[in-house]
Amino acid sequence: MKRLRYKISFALLMAVGVSSCSLDEWNPSTVDVETGYKYRDGYESLINYCYNGLYYFYGKIDGIGAMEMGTDLWANVANNETGFILYNSNMNAQLGTLATIWNGMYATVNYCNTAIYYADQVEDYASEEERNAKVAEAYFLRGWANWHLVEQFGGVSLTTIPSTETGPVNSPIRASEQAFYDLIISDLIFATEHLPDRPAGERGRVTKKAAYAMLAKAYLQRTRLGDVQENARLALEAAEELITNGSAYGVSLYQSDDQQSGFGKLWSGANNKNNTEFLFIEAVDHTEGRNPEGWNRGRTRQYYLADTRTTGAPWGTQENETWTGRSNSRNFKPTKYLLTELFEPVPDPADTRFKETFFYEYYNAKWADVTISQSMVSQYRKNPNLVGHVIKNTAAGDVTLVQGGTNTWRMGVENMVDNNGDGWLDGLSIFTPNWVMSAQEKADLPFWIVDPSDWFQADGRWVQPESHNMATYTREIYPSLKKFSAWEYVMDRQYWLGDIPIIRLGEVYLIAAEAALLYNNDVNKARQYVNAVRRRAAITSRQSEMEVSAAQVTLDFILAERGRELAGEQTRWYDLKRMGKLTADYLRATNPDIQFFDANKHTVRPIPQSFMDAIANPQEFGQNPNY
Known part of the structure; x- marks a missing residue:
């Protein structure tokens, strides 16, 4: 019999800790696969592990460097993580943060592969619909993790079979970026079809609102690979599902009043744990500290x-x-x-x-x-x-x-x-x-x-x-x-125990605006969505000052609007990559402290040397170009 081994393919990655979503965890690690996943408790414990990766990329330094730095928004102070910030010689295959991202995302993929692979063996579900609602969480999180892998590293190894079945894969092969997106989109569509409309259990579990938002992001990001109009059309369709049917999913933009803007209400602590704009979150347990690393959150x-x-x-x-x-x-x-x-x-x-x-x-x-x-x-x-x-x-x-x-x-x-x-x-x-x-x-x-x-x-x-x-x-x-x-x-000077939004509704409006322009240059629709975001950024008496005309709503304007709206929320590097702004000229104009950017090299990251050293075919697999 196969024993449960929480090891990622390539025999490289260490399993990470317990998700904050987990309550009474049942550890099946000493029993065989058939017994471990035959029963609902064991299977749902595995689903909980699929969330673990969130807690090492949001509210932590590793995700900030890779997703927010080296852009038009931020410069360096203390010369830490300068590989990400300046694209200097520190951006190399030995950079520890890259190994953290690589290992963490592939660990998430392996947990999700395991959950998907064994889903049809699980007993105790009252119906196929109930079973699909649970495995849809794994489909969603696999899509999310693969999205980060392909955007950070390009066409690397695409895995769908768990390591419990394959054993260590010592000679991995690369897949194309298009193949990554085919799987990402397929996974997220499954999630939109089977996740519940509203949360049914612990706060932080993904529902349809997260799936539609992530699907819209994935389609929009895929426009950089070609077939722009069709991918933009599909991004717009997914975004408008949320915007048009917000009440069905319990989502809405916060509205301004005479004293406070809707944007201010969005970030108010009073709204943090039950936020109508947060679509996909890192849920933090602020009362008992049942999080990976306990109270060490929100840094x-x-x-x-x-x-x-x-x-x-x-x-x-x-x-x-x-x-x-x-x-x-x-x-x-x-x-x-x-x-x-x-x-x-x-x-x-x-x-x-x-x-x-x-x-x-x-x-x-x-x-x-x-x-x-x-x-x-x-x-x-x-x-x-x-x-x-x-x-x-x-x-x-x-x-x-x-x-x-x-x-x-x-x-x-x-x-x-x-x-x-x-x-x-x-x-x-x-x-x-x-x-x-x-x-x-x-x-x-x-x-x-x-x-x-x-x-x-x-x-x-x-x-x-x-x-x-x-x-x-x-x-x-x-x-x-x-x-x-x-x-x-604020727990103390270092830790903050609020939930962290990974995708929120304001971004979905801006996705819809960008997609409307790319699909059929519908400037009036784009203006409608941009102005909805801009109006709620002002108190009611000044909202008219925020409105822009259709002629003003260009792709460059939307990129600027995303900067105003999403600064610090770990989206910017992907935005510049998608919109063709990861160029020496653009970065020199907006962040002249960046001196070493090379478009032939720096639109993907180097593959961690620890991985290259561990596989049997490093020459065949190949390092990313020019690293």
């Missing part, structure tokens, strides 16, 4: 943080402040293009997405008032009359959070007032607007102001210390990504 935010630990400290900011997070990484910061071209660089735009995407106000979190000193005035070129001005403490402790009654502390709780009547909160320490403020304002206001004129050289690159006498300081203080920081779910 996306820490890699995008400004230096509140040291550079900002004289003004009252703290590394250990739980809301903004732990600023010990400082890997990624926004480009000039993102801050000043995609987002309108003015003090009060109708579009709220800059203020909802970034922290740009940092408050005194020292647990004591900070008094501006003569040395601070001299170093930061402040008006001498500010000596002695008090920046009030805003930190408070014993703030009870959602998860299990945990107590923590954070800035922005105490003294959030303007008692001196200058128009600014008395506890404001550092202000990092995306618009340029006058030298007089910067000198007169009683907090440190760092703006685009301090961050960027004339050529758009980030300042270097030798080119700007304050650059050592100003290049470390900038707007920090805050999408994954709703303060109801």
